[in-house]
Structure formats: structure tokens, C-alpha cells
Amino acid sequence: MELLSIAAILFGFLIVLLAGGVWIGVALLATGWAGMHFAGGAIPAGSVLATTVWGSSASWSLAALPLFIWMGEILFRTRLSEEMFRGFSPWLNWLPGRLMHVNVLACGLFGSVSGSSTATCATVAKIALPELKRRGYDEKLALGSLAGSGTLGLLIPPSIMMVVYSVQANVSIIQVFLAGFLPGLLLMVLYSGYIAIRSLLKPGSTPPADPPMPFRKRIAESLNLIPVLLLICFVFISLITGWATATECAAWGVLGSLAIAWWQGALTWDTFWASVMGATRVNCMIMLILAGATYMGTSMAYTGIPMALASWVGGLQLSAYSLIAALTIMYALLGTTLDGISMIVLTTAIVIPMIKQAGLDPIWFGIFLVMVVEMAQVTPPVGFNLFVLQTMSGKDSNFVALASLPFFFLLVLAVAIITVFPDIVMVLPRMAFPA
Template identity: 65%
Template sequence: MESIHLVEVSGLILGALVFLLAGGLWIGITLLLCGFIAMQFAPPGISIGAALATNAWSGSASWSLTALPLFVWMGEILFRTRLSDEMFRGLSPWLNWLPGRLIHVNVLGCGLFGAVSGSSAATTAMVAKITLPELKTRGYDEMISLGSIAGAGTLGLLVPPSIPMIVYAVAANVSIIQMFMAGLLPAVIVMALYMSAIGVWALMNPGKMPKKPAPMPLRQKLKETLNLIPLGLLICSVFAALLMGWATATECAAWGVLGSLVLAASQRSLSWKSFRDSVMGATRMTGMIMLILTGAGYMSIAMGYTGIPNALAEWVNGFQLSPYALIAVLTVMYILLGCAIDGLSMIVLTTVVVLPMIQQAGFDLIWFGVFLVLMVEMAQITPPVGFNLFVLQTMSGRDSLAVARAALPFFLLLVVTAVIITVFPDIVLILPKLAFPG
């Protein structure tokens, strides 16, 4: 298929996507319809129905996805207990001196939950379920709350365990453990940039911040900090089981649900009604997520059949760019791809063509894996199909444009992080080199 024709096809698909979303159609149905449009330009002999059925089954039957509804249910249970309020009470005395105060809980919470779940969607859904109502009740601006969760929710991809890192490590034939270690320092940089941005926003918009509470004595601070113990024990136990290899992410999610139920029962906030509400809330959220995943998967498969991702990568390779120019063009390419396909598909569809280019330019494959995960993080908050945006749109009731606008500053900070690790690659490679000196 000629390059000009591929550009026309991709423009048609993107236009249809924007038009259908603007018309208020369900996101999952919109993605399915755009996948159907893309399939019209696939090579002859490919069955549209068979491709849809195969994708729907393989996507929903994925063992790694089993952790998603469990972590969503865990968030629903915690939301219906006093743990969310206790988390704010415990962190509030130590964060109130920072500009932005409790908005930083979104970043810290996503970092903690991301290390447990390994899923951006699960991290976003669980933290948003807990923090959004609390921040709104306390008078914090909704847009900065939404934007910080959308951006920080992507930390579930960068801190281990990370499904995209595993997929890339297999595709590039590199060590999974080294990939996990390489993502730690960039994750810290992302969190620091996010918290700095929140602080700057708070200083520039004092009128949008609630009234600062009165100073609290140290003894009272320590007493309030005790409220963090139940949730801290739950998170640490789940994370320790995963880190020590005692359980998989899905098994940890199951233990997290059990721990949440035990905590709710110990607080006497577990009743038949709260249990039923948590199950129904998790079921609705999981149903929405699975429909979107099916639609995104079908659209990604359709885009793969058209050859657009491979053609785009080969087009970039044809310019014979310098190393830094190559990274700049790849960044633009992945941002554009993130508007149309999901992150895992970006990795699977482009690594075969891109990896030889990266090796020829002299970049380390472990480093490029972290760079690529940052690109996947951008795709999670890139309109019109950024998955974190869909999750927050559903949970907040705000339209997709408002959520995307709130997430834009945090998207740009991910671009800044990509620039930092490109200029200073040792940030990524220092921990793997220390652990594996050979």
C-alpha cells in the first residue's frame, strides 16, 4: 500500500474517531466501529467477524487482565470504608506545608498502587475512586485533581511489575529484571516533576486552593499518622508478596481484596449493602473497561492489517537521521500512534522495525525499553483514545475534552522526562549496571 494512501486511510480513521466521540457514542463502540472502517482497507481474504471474535476472546481471556477487576474491586471496598478518609488524615499533617497540599496524595498514591498493580488503568481507577470525592469535599480544584491522577496513573507502567516492560523485554530479548530496575529512577523523576508542577500551579492559583488548616502539634501529627497503618500494611503486604516472588500480580490482587474485606469488617463498615455495592461498582467499571479494551484491541489489529504502523516506522528509517534526531522523530511517531492504538500494540507492532534502527544508532536496548514505556505512558493520556482519560471521564462525569485538557500539563512533563533520560542515559542504566556489572 503506497505511503500517501496510508496517510489518507489513517486520516479517515482518526476523523471518524473524533466525529463519533464528539457525537456522544460510547467509547468502546466507537473504537469497534473505527476498527471496522480500518478493516475495509485490510488485504483481501481477512474475515472481519473472525478477527473481532478472536480479539474479543483473546483480550478477555488474558490471565494478566484478571488482576484488573480485582484491583478495581479492592478500590471499591476501600472507598466504602473509612480508609480513604484515614489516608487523608494521616498524610495531611505532613503535606500541608507543601504548595498544593493534599493534591500530592494523587501522585504518592499512584506510585504506591502502581507498584502493586502494574496496571495503569487499575491504578488510575483505584486512586481516583478514593481521592476524587475526598479532594472535592475538601474544596480542591477538580481540574488539577483530574490531571494529576491521569498523569500519575501512568506510573503503573513504569514501576515494577510492568506488563509493557515484560512485553518489550521478550520482544527485544533483554533481561526482564534489568528492565524493572531501569524503570525505578525514571519513575522517581516523573513523580518529582509532577509534584513540582502541582506546587507551581498552587503558587500561581492561590484562589483555587482551600483555606490552609491551622498548624498541628507534633504529637497530634504522629497520632494522625497512625491512621495510615491499616492501609500501609495492606499495600506493603501485597507489594512484599509480589517483590519476593510469593505471588503473581493476580494473586496479589486477590489477597488485596481479601485484606480490604478484613479491614472493612474490623472497622464495622462491612455490611451486606456495602458488599453488594462494591461488587456492583466493580462490575460496572470492569464492564466498561473490558468493552473499551475489546474495541481498542480490534482497532489495533485492524491498524496492523492495514500496515500503517510498520509503514510509518520504515518511513522514519528512510531518512537516515542522527541519533538524537532519530529519537525526536520516534517520539513524534509514537505520540501520533498513541492517538490511534493502545500502548501494548505500539510495542508489538513497531519493535521489529524500530529495534534495528536503535541498535544502529548506538542506543542501549534496556535504555530504549524505558524510553518506549514513557511513550506508552503518553499514549495513556493522549486524546482522543488515551485510556486513562476514558477511565476518569467515566468516574468524574466530565467530558473527554475537559479531562484531556486537565491532563495536558502532565503529558508535557512525560515529554520532559523523555528528554532528560535521552540527554543523561545513565539515569536509566546505572541501577542495572550496578546489579549486573558484567
């Protein structure tokens, strides 16, 4: 049977399982088992399953994953979300758009400690939406900025999705973390720039500025943010300078998060146990998906489908830009039905050979992939962040979708910028790890 027919059969089998409500990890395992029967009867499917599942789980690189998840769970249960608005707002009165920029900065800060787009969007929206509405800010702009800025949880390190990609693509976690830093800042600048321009063009969308606040009082209002900012800076500096590996940084992050929770008086036995159980549930879900994806990827390798696809793409002689455009459309469509981690583990084994064939760097592609997954989170009208905001605001889906549309296009612009200027992504990894 031709490889194209085998690939179509296995893909159809996977779609049927997912449509039937089977867990993603189990569906991947089942598809991998089916694929082994197309690879030749001499290969023992059970033995390969045992070795690949164990190999995908017993990875030193993956040790960072549960620790970063736990770090986010601990900080999620502190008063960080309450303090962000108070801490940032005194410093933003001079900017056009004023407190609307708190959405961007708060999402950037919370995203760097949670690693989750949904958690970032929901947490900041819970605090910011009522406050902005009470002060008379444009509700549509507030919802749009929250939808777009919520995606920063995936891009600004440490990011769970970056860890998953690094393991799947067999690249350095630290280099992928460093590569995401400047694109994350780029996206924040684009969002804040749009808010400022929109506020200048439509002055009525922004209420009058608050009375000036003395410098000492600004510092006092921001005092509770300082420990979290110091913790994030410590993690970044440790990664850049090579003082610690990604796993060691994650461990320090957990200790720092526990210290901050204790300092704020939020560290009780109930919150500690809730953070442990929350991290355990998320990590078990991800590990099952990774195990299934690894087994399916191994079975695909035995059939020869990935290399055949890579050779086929190479035969088309697509330019790097054409390949990136095609993959952008593909991931935007996948994002209407799958979450980001599932998109990565389902496609990495097949896409990475194509990327290498086109001469693109896997580190750069990891950041591109995270950004197009972000696009899927805010793609009207089916992005998951839009569902979260629709629930929290009580607005209909069309209102939220229209509000998010400018920020979706800003994400598209950011992807175009890093494609045309890849050094934005690669400059920090090259500085930290010179060839």
C-alpha cells in the same frame, strides 16, 4: 493501492466512526473488518475476528486487570480518602508549603491503589480543596498541584494502563510495574520541590504552621493509613522478590482491601456489590477496547502497514531523541480527544516496531508512554483532570488551566529526564530480572 493510501482510508474511516459517537471498541472492530478487505480476499475476516477476540480475552496476563480494578473499587469505598489528610498533615508542618504537600502524597497513595488518574484527582480534591481553602492556602497552587498529582494514578504501580500496555506490547507486566516506581517518585519530588520553592518565594501563600504535635499523637492520627501502606508494600515486595506473579499479587490485593474495608467498618453488602459492579463495568469497557484493538492490529499486520511505517521511519534515520520528541507531540495532540487506554491500544501496534527500529527498550517506552498520557490529562485547556477540577472548584477554565501550567511543564521536564537518563526507569527491572 499503495499502503499509504490504505492507511489514510482506514484512519479516516476510524475518525468518522469516533466522531459519530460509536463506541471505541466497536469502531476499532469495524475498522479492523474494513482493513481485512484490503489484505486480500483469501483471508476469512470472520474467522480471524473470532480467533483474535478470543485470543485477546483468554490471556493469563489479563487476569490481573479485573483484580486490580476491583482492589481500587473496594478501597475507593472505604474511609481511605477521609483519613489521608489527617494522616499526612502532622508530618509536613516543617516543610515550606506545609499541607500543600498532602496533595502530592495523598495522590501518590491513592493513585497506587486506584490506578485511575480521574478517580485520584477527584477523590483527593474532594477532601483537600475545602480544607486548604478553609486554612487560607493559595487556591491556584492547590488546584495546580491537584491537577498534576492526580496523574500519579497512572504511573505509580499497580496501574491499569500499565497492564494494558504490557499486554499490547507483549512485555512483562511485573517489569513495567517496577519500571514505573522510580519515575513516580521523581515526579512526586519535582511537584513537592516546586511547591516548596513557590512557598519560599511567596510566603503569603502559606498560612502559619500549626502548633507542634507530640510524636505519639502523630502516630495516632496516621494509624488508619498503616494498613493501606502495609498492603502496598506487600504488593511491591512480592513483585520485586518474585514471591508472586502480577495476577497473584492482584488477588492478594483484593483480599487485603476487603480486610481493610472490614476493619474500618465500611464493608457492607451494598458497598461490596457496588465495588463488584463498578469493577465489572470498567473491565468490560477495557476488554471491548482491547478486543477491537487486537483485531484491528491483526488486520493491519495482514495489510503490511505497520512494517511499512517502521521501515519508512527507519529510512528517515531519525535519532532516538528526534523520534521521542515527535511521539511526545503526537500523544499530546491525541490526548485532546482520546482517553489514555484508547491512545495506547490505538497506537501500540504501529509504534512498537518504530521503537525497536530506533533501538529503544519497550519497557522504557511503556513508562514514557504512560507519562505522556499523563501530560495529556493536564494539557491546558483541554486536559480531563482540568475539567474535573473546574467542576469541583467552581472556577472558570482559564483559572484552572493557568494553575496547572507549571505542573504540566514539570511533567515535560520529567519526560526529558527519563529520556536523557533511562536508567531511572530500567534500574529496578534489571535488578529484579538480571539478563
